[in-house]
Amino acid sequence: MRVVVGLSGGVDSAVSAHLLKEQGHDVLGIFMKNWEDDDNNEYCSSREDLVDAVSVADHIGIDIEVVNFASEYKDRVFSYFLAEYEAGRTPNPDVLCNTEIKFAAFLDHAMKLGADKIATGHYAGVRETADGKFELLKGDDDTKDQSYFLHRLNQSQLSKAMFPLAHLPKKEVRLLAEKLGIPNFAKKDSTGICFIGERPFREFLERYLPKKPGKMVTPEGEIVGQHQGLAYYTLGQRGGLHIGGAKDGSGEPWYVAGKDIAKNRLIVVQGREHAALRKQDVELINTHWIGGDAPSATSPETEEPDYRFGGKTRYRQPDAACNYVGEDSREALHFRDGQWAPTPGQYAVLYRNNVCLGGGVIAG
Numbered sequence: 001m002r003v004v005v006g007l008s009g010g011v012d013s014a015v016s017a018h019l020l021k022e023q024g025h026d027v028l029g030i031f032m033k034n035w036e037d038d039d040n041n042e043y044c045s046s047r048e049d050l051v052d053a054v055s056v057a058d059h060i061g062i063d064i065e066v067v068n069f070a071s072e073y074k075d076r077v078f079s080y081f082l083a084e085y086e087a088g089r090t091p092n093p094d095v096l097c098n099t100e101i102k103f104a105a106f107l108d109h110a111m112k113l114g115a116d117k118i119a120t121g122h123y124a125g126v127r128e129t130a131d132g133k134f135e136l137l138k139g140d141d142d143t144k145d146q147s148y149f150l151h152r153l154n155q156s157q158l159s160k161a162m163f164p165l166a167h168l169p170k171k172e173v174r175l176l177a178e179k180l181g182i183p184n185f186a187k188k189d190s191t192g193i194c195f196i197g198e199r200p201f202r203e204f205l206e207r208y209l210p211k212k213p214g215k216m217v218t219p220e221g222e223i224v225g226q227h228q229g230l231a232y233y234t235l236g237q238r239g240g241l242h243i244g245g246a247k248d249g250s251g252e253p254w255y256v257a258g259k260d261i262a263k264n265r266l267i268v269v270q271g272r273e274h275a276a277l278r279k280q281d282v283e284l285i286n287t288h289w290i291g292g293d294a295p296s297a298t299s300p301e302t303e304e305p306d307y308r309f310g311g312k313t314r315y316r317q318p319d320a321a322c323n324y325v326g327e328d329s330r331e332a333l334h335f336r337d338g339q340w341a342p343t344p345g346q347y348a349v350l351y352r353n354n355v356c357l358g359g360g361v362i363a364g
Contacts, residue, residue, distance in 0.1 A: 004110035009049030012121030076100035089345025125166035134158035214264035236341030278338030284360030
């Protein structure tokens with residue numbers, strides 16, 4: 001089978017490529033260049049990543065091709081990223097990177113090269129059911145499972161996807177890379193904005209979105225400080241608020257609890273467990289269900305919920321017992337327990353055991 005694997009320069013994609021070749025596949029590596037705005041910036045690591053990817057391909061004994069998707073990234077991912085921040089929401093570009101770049105632009109390119117499948121180093125799995133549908137599964141390593149970031153893939157995309165690391169723990173992947181002499185076995189995992197990397201975030205955002213200062217207020221309307229622009233803050237944020245004094249006398253730290261877009265006001269509260277930071281019902285927009293149909297719904301107002309699903313409102317969060325609510329054009333996840341700071345623009349993702357069903361954008 002001809003498999004085109006995305007080689008990022010990291011250890012996960014390197015081991016994925018090795019495993020595929022070991023299984024007897026005809027493997028081609030592709031390095032994707034997706035960001036060009038500041039190639040000379042100290043935070044841009046694409047040149048280093050390319051060197052690592054080429055070294056890996058040479059070590060494994062496969063060919064590698066460099067493909068530039070910078071235009072697609074800017075049009076399909078980064079423009080959305082900026083628009084969401086400008087609207088006061090907090091987008092998750094990693095999800096769009098997968099649906100629009102890795103499993104769209106990259107997939108299309110691979111198919112033109114005669115690929116039967118594409119592969120990535122994600123910690124997730126895929127399986128075909130008896131009725132010919134494809135399911136997205138959690139990776140076996142709970143600490144690295146990345147199905148959250150893949151929940152908007154469709155049946156066509158999943159039918160072409162391979163995830164060689166589905167059943168491997170991260171520790172074993174690194175040990176295997178070291179044993180095989182793969183040159184980047186000790187390289188740190190990538191962090192920061194998808195394909196752009198880690199950098200001072202507010203400074204980066206200020207290059208594209210101007211400051212729009214306004215008041216920081218409590219839910220009761222008391223002015224307690226000034227913000228630099230709603231785009232620069234996210235729900236649940238604690239650091240960087242610079243509010244002096246403990247207004248309620250508790251000494252508790254301040255947290256962002258909401259945004260009043262119309263009045264350009266940032267709503268803040270004291271204490272991580274303040275009621276304003278907890279929500280039991282999380283409204284969804286722009287939902288996507290991998291199997292095609294929405295899950296069976298229940299109405300918490302009229303039925304005794306048995307909480308048949310698990311849901312996440314952010315990555316690296318344990319599944320929380322919930323049900324799906326779908327009625328009168330409204331979609332939501334109703335959680336047994338209040339969820340901490342569900343953030344508009346982020347994704348809420350739904351699971352049935354280890355099967356990812358899909359999810360939606362958190363409304364607000």
